[in-house]
Amino acid sequence: MADQKKMVEAITSMDEDFAKWYTDVVKKAELVDYSSVRGCMILRPYGYAIWENIQKILDTRFKELGHENVAMPMFIPESLLQKEKDHVEGFAPEVAWVTYGGSEKLTERLCVRPTSETLFCEHYAHIIHSYRDLPKLYNQWCSVVRWEKTTRPFLRTMEFWWQEGHTMHETAEEAIAETEQMLNVYADFCEDSLAIPVLKGRKTEKEKFAGAEATYTIEAMMHDGKALQSGTSHYFGDGFAKAFDITFQGRDNKPAYPHQTSWGMSTRIIGAIIMTHGDDNGLVLPPAIAPIQVVIVPIAQHKPGVLDKAAELKARLKGICRVKVDDTDNSPGWKFAEYEMKGVPLRLEIGPKDMEQNQCVLVRRDNREKIIVSLDELETKIPQLLQAVHDGLYEKARQNRENRTKTATNMEELKKLAEENSGFFKAMWCGDLECEEKIKEEAGLSSRCMPFEQEKVSDVCVCCGKPAKSMVVWGKAY
Amino acid sequence: MADQKKMVEAITSMDEDFAKWYTDVVKKAELVDYSSVRGCMILRPYGYAIWENIQKILDTRFKELGHENVAMPMFIPESLLQKEKDHVEGFAPEVAWVTYGGSEKLTERLCVRPTSETLFCEHYAHIIHSYRDLPKLYNQWCSVVRWEKTTRPFLRTMEFWWQEGHTMHETAEEAIAETEQMLNVYADFCEDSLAIPVLKGRKTEKEKFAGAEATYTIEAMMHDGKALQSGTSHYFGDGFAKAFDITFQGRDNKPAYPHQTSWGMSTRIIGAIIMTHGDDNGLVLPPAIAPIQVVIVPIAQHKPGVLDKAAELKARLKGICRVKVDDTDNSPGWKFAEYEMKGVPLRLEIGPKDMEQNQCVLVRRDNREKIIVSLDELETKIPQLLQAVHDGLYEKARQNRENRTKTATNMEELKKLAEENSGFFKAMWCGDLECEEKIKEEAGLSSRCMPFEQEKVSDVCVCCGKPAKSMVVWGKAY
Numbered sequence: 001m002a003d004q005k006k007m008v009e010a011i012t013s014m015d016e017d018f019a020k021w022y023t024d025v026v027k028k029a030e031l032v033d034y035s036s037v038r039g040c041m042i043l044r045p046y047g048y049a050i051w052e053n054i055q056k057i058l059d060t061r062f063k064e065l066g067h068e069n070v071a072m073p074m075f076i077p078e079s080l081l082q083k084e085k086d087h088v089e090g091f092a093p094e095v096a097w098v099t100y101g102g103s104e105k106l107t108e109r110l111c112v113r114p115t116s117e118t119l120f121c122e123h124y125a126h127i128i129h130s131y132r133d134l135p136k137l138y139n140q141w142c143s144v145v146r147w148e149k150t151t152r153p154f155l156r157t158m159e160f161w162w163q164e165g166h167t168m169h170e171t172a173e174e175a176i177a178e179t180e181q182m183l184n185v186y187a188d189f190c191e192d193s194l195a196i197p198v199l200k201g202r203k204t205e206k207e208k209f210a211g212a213e214a215t216y217t218i219e220a221m222m223h224d225g226k227a228l229q230s231g232t233s234h235y236f237g238d239g240f241a242k243a244f245d246i247t248f249q250g251r252d253n254k255p256a257y258p259h260q261t262s263w264g265m266s267t268r269i270i271g272a273i274i275m276t277h278g279d280d281n282g283l284v285l286p287p288a289i290a291p292i293q294v295v296i297v298p299i300a301q302h303k304p305g306v307l308d309k310a311a312e313l314k315a316r317l318k319g320i321c322r323v324k325v326d327d328t329d330n331s332p333g334w335k336f337a338e339y340e341m342k343g344v345p346l347r348l349e350i351g352p353k354d355m356e357q358n359q360c361v362l363v364r365r366d367n368r369e370k371i372i373v374s375l376d377e378l379e380t381k382i383p384q385l386l387q388a389v390h391d392g393l394y395e396k397a398r399q400n401r402e403n404r405t406k407t408a409t410n411m412e413e414l415k416k417l418a419e420e421n422s423g424f425f426k427a428m429w430c431g432d433l434e435c436e437e438k439i440k441e442e443a444g445l446s447s448r449c450m451p452f453e454q455e456k457v458s459d460v461c462v463c464c465g466k467p468a469k470s471m472v473v474w475g476k477a478y
Numbered sequence: 479m480a481d482q483k484k485m486v487e488a489i490t491s492m493d494e495d496f497a498k499w500y501t502d503v504v505k506k507a508e509l510v511d512y513s514s515v516r517g518c519m520i521l522r523p524y525g526y527a528i529w530e531n532i533q534k535i536l537d538t539r540f541k542e543l544g545h546e547n548v549a550m551p552m553f554i555p556e557s558l559l560q561k562e563k564d565h566v567e568g569f570a571p572e573v574a575w576v577t578y579g580g581s582e583k584l585t586e587r588l589c590v591r592p593t594s595e596t597l598f599c600e601h602y603a604h605i606i607h608s609y610r611d612l613p614k615l616y617n618q619w620c621s622v623v624r625w626e627k628t629t630r631p632f633l634r635t636m637e638f639w640w641q642e643g644h645t646m647h648e649t650a651e652e653a654i655a656e657t658e659q660m661l662n663v664y665a666d667f668c669e670d671s672l673a674i675p676v677l678k679g680r681k682t683e684k685e686k687f688a689g690a691e692a693t694y695t696i697e698a699m700m701h702d703g704k705a706l707q708s709g710t711s712h713y714f715g716d717g718f719a720k721a722f723d724i725t726f727q728g729r730d731n732k733p734a735y736p737h738q739t740s741w742g743m744s745t746r747i748i749g750a751i752i753m754t755h756g757d758d759n760g761l762v763l764p765p766a767i768a769p770i771q772v773v774i775v776p777i778a779q780h781k782p783g784v785l786d787k788a789a790e791l792k793a794r795l796k797g798i799c800r801v802k803v804d805d806t807d808n809s810p811g812w813k814f815a816e817y818e819m820k821g822v823p824l825r826l827e828i829g830p831k832d833m834e835q836n837q838c839v840l841v842r843r844d845n846r847e848k849i850i851v852s853l854d855e856l857e858t859k860i861p862q863l864l865q866a867v868h869d870g871l872y873e874k875a876r877q878n879r880e881n882r883t884k885t886a887t888n889m890e891e892l893k894k895l896a897e898e899n900s901g902f903f904k905a906m907w908c909g910d911l912e913c914e915e916k917i918k919e920e921a922g923l924s925s926r927c928m929p930f931e932q933e934k935v936s937d938v939c940v941c942c943g944k945p946a947k948s949m950v951v952w953g954k955a956y
Contacts, residue, residue: 033601036558037588040551042601045616048547069526073518073637074552074590074621075574080514093580096553098590100575101625110515112552112576112590123511123520138523143552143620147579159551 011341013280018224023153025274029283029342032153039151039158043267046342049291050270051161055141057193057288058163058265061185067137067165072119074142075110080118084243087117090210094147096158112145117211117236117262120166121244124258130249131170134258135178139165154271155228155478162266168246168258172237175259179235182263183216186231193288194269195393196220196276197401198230199424199473201449206436209262213237219448219473221401222275225422227448227475230272233263271478276397277366283343284365286393287386293321294382295339299332299351309355313348313378321382340365345389346382366392409458411442414474418443422476428468430461438463445474489819491758496702501631503752507761507820510631517629517636521745524820527769528748529639533619535671535766536641536743539663545615545643550597552620553588558596562721565595568688572625574636590623595689595714595740598644599722602736608727609648612736613656617643632749633706633956640744646724646736650715653737657713660741661694664709671766672747673871674698674754675879676708677902677951679927684914687740691715697926697951699879700753703900705926705953708750711741749956754875755844761821762843764871765864771799772860773817777810777829788828791838791856799860818843823867824860844870887936889920892952896921900954906946908939916941923952 011024031047095111169175190196198218208215212234238257250256277284298310317323349361404423408414489502509525573589647653668674676696686693690712716735728734755762776788795801827839882901886892
């Protein structure tokens with residue numbers, strides 16, 4: 001157990017320094033390495049395997065809903081980026097510019113895509129002619145680049161991996177329905193696959209995407225009470241269509257502009273998983289996206305039959321879960337700590353004494369509960385326990401969010417809440433940018449969203465006292 | 479049938495202008511669109527779906543062999559690219575340079591990766607310490623950029639999509655075995671999944687990858703007799719390891735340099751599929767990677783029961799093949815031409831008369847053979863016919879290659895062969911760069927490879943008449 005202690009001691013505790021704890025987990029669980037390019041991360045095999053599992057679930061869901069994948073170029077000519085005014089204002093300050101090809105200076109600079117609305121619009125202008133060509137439901141998996149000043153693995157990196165859906169519709173109603181549908185896909189994914197409860201709502205004008213008419217968001221609460229924007233879905237109306245001259249012949253034979261959406265989820269969500277479920281022993285992974293769901297650790301593996309039994313169990317289980325045997329010559333204690341650090345949901349211990357009694361020990365990562373299970377029952381018990389881990393993680397996260405969600409009716413209350421702790425603070429808002437900026441300045445809180453499920457916690461704006469238009473959830477954000 | 483004729487007429491015939499035929503197919507089959515970035519292509523849904531099928535098959539095979547996926551940054555600092563002398567000489571003239579981040583000029587230029595050896599080496603230097611850390615078997619799926627002067631969709635584009643495997647081994651023998659193994663994976667994939675026969679061999683010094691000790695290649699022959707390099711696998715020895723100071727503690731407790739490989743296959747292979755199997759009616763896809771393997775075309779679909787029957791057949795077949803019903807109001811003739819253009823391997827026609835007789839018509843894309851099949855036998859007949867299409871395509875390609883493979887024993891013969899036609903020309907070589915360059919200059923032929931299966935077609939070099947070292951296959955290449 002000396003080994004185990006050593007590894008556990010090696011990470012900072014969450015209470016001592018949450019930011020340091022986060023960086024320790026990311027590194028010790030071998031999710032990420034740093035490269036010599038400032039602010040860019042390397043996704044190591046274990047980190048990338050999590051992303052692959054996320055991709056598989058989302059991609060299947062997107063395709064079930066009729067979306068098709070495409071691949072756009074990674075470069076955008078400066079003139080193309082400039083076509084939509086709000087969009088270029090939002091993104092131009094934070095793009096990487098290619099100015100040379102080999103030794104030849106380019107006549108027009110190319111930016112590395114920070115997002116691909118402009119590229120999709122240029123393509124849609126080529127291929128949309130008639131209402132029969134609509135809807136176009138495209139998605140792409142790629143990486144994008146934003147020239148960030150300060151970066152942290154997963155949460156904010158210069159380059160990150162994501163999917164970006166870009167769709168075009170005949171009517172505004174259909175486009176709005178798509179925007180809402182995709183937000184619900186993200187919300188369901190977070191809750192059902194990642195065990196992360198999320199708050200659905202609409203962004204304020206200040207916080208919406210550059211060029212969008214409306215941005216919808218799902219906001220998750222991290223263990224430390226800070227918010228993390230976990231997925232967004234944007235409705236563009238026909239603004240880009242007009243800027244890019246995309247028209248189609250409508251059912252009435254008249255030319256019309258299509259209505260547009262985009263929606264994205266990125267590797268940032270891995271940061272949310274870490275900060276929602278992790279603990280002082282390391283990562284804790286929700287079973288649906290865990291690269292290894294069950295790790296088999298042989299006990300006294302030099303004793304006859306133990307390794308054979310472990311291999312036999314793996315062969316039995318590989319049809320129902322992602323399973324691995326660790327038969328290296330590290331000590332069991334070292335292995336326990338290693339797979340706890342990596343957040344593997346279930347550990348299966350099997351040794352000579354267990355074998356005599358036709359049983360094994362299963363240990364849940366989330367609460368360290370030990371369960372002795374007959375080897376005959378593994379095929380039923382393991383799926384049950386994986387579900388129990390998921391449910392346990394979800395419930396813990398939900399409770400944390402509930403405990404940290406408070407209500408304020410005036411600025412003094414709001415400032416006091418923000419000083420005392422991080423969390424989701426419900427307060428009414430008049431809708432004015434001025435009040436939103438004052439709340440940011442005085443309480444250090446940004447508007448996370450105007451939840452779809454509105455509550456009337458007061459009649460007046462928490463800031464100016466004028467009549468309120470909507471309830472906003474405020475918080476500190478990653 | 480007027481519709482069908484119109485579509486067929488719209489593409490140039492192969493014999494008239496092979497290059498134009500190729501561009502027509504790429505566009506009419508909706509594989510690709512052009513963007514406003516010179517030399518970059520957009521992979522449209524149908525083109526990308528082919529790439530996804532290729533990815534699935536290769537990725538599964540890589541993982542079976544113990545490889546793990548990672549994601550590296552897309553940027554390489556100039557100083558990192560320069561660490562290995564031969565490598566930077568090969569790539570620096572053709573990279574895109576990022577010089578600005580937002581409005582800030584960078585102190586060091588970053589190139590957009592043309593390939594990622596340098597990034598992998600930097601990472602390996604961090605994580606390889608002991609022989610216990612070896613082998614490292616990493617792969618990544620991404621796009622890379624090479625600043626090409628002239629471009630053609632799939633064959634040569636500024637940005638292209640690929641996978642790049644990068645592995646590190648304890649010994650030279652293991653690394654060489656990996657290099658050969660991965661070449662065989664590519665060769666088997668081409669033959670078993672793409673129905674493309676390939677020639678395996680080693681590249682000459684002149685043609686090998688910048689920085690490699692040895693480059694192995696698979697060369698395919700296109701319908702017009704030109705060669706297409708379809709996958710490469712490189713052995714690096716410990717050259718990069720020394721340049722990047724990657725050392726490990728060996729079994730003898732002494733420090734040692736690991737031995738390295740890399741290997742890649744790209745979207746270029748889609749160009750090979752098009753030019754190996756396509757015909758004057760458009761694309762012809764090998765079943766293993768066809769996005770739609772069977773298209774059901776209802777005949778007289780307004781008649782009662784026809785569309786229901788088509789839907790019922792689709793439901794029955796979707797467990798055994800990728801199947802689609804086209805129930806749009808286009809004419810059957812239009813649909814026939816459309817799915818021929820898109821290269822769908824099998825067409826299933828079902829109409830009222832067929833229904834009366836409990837049968838349907840199946841039409842093979844490769845040879846247009848029509849087969850009447852009882853509806854009761856579909857589940858056995860369709861897999862058989864898909865296999866027959868694969869075999870037919872392979873055999874046709876193999877025969878084309880055989881017909882166009884010739885032997886030359888002196889320069890006059892070689893020049894005459896090269897003038898008369900394109901093909902694979904077997905001729906002996908002394909091993910000198912001078913002769914290789916002269917053959918390029920005088921006959922317009924490059925060395926495709928030194929095949930693993932050597933034949934002694936003469937004793938002396940086809941160019942200088944000195945004693946020959948090996949047989950080379952020469953050709954014109956894409």
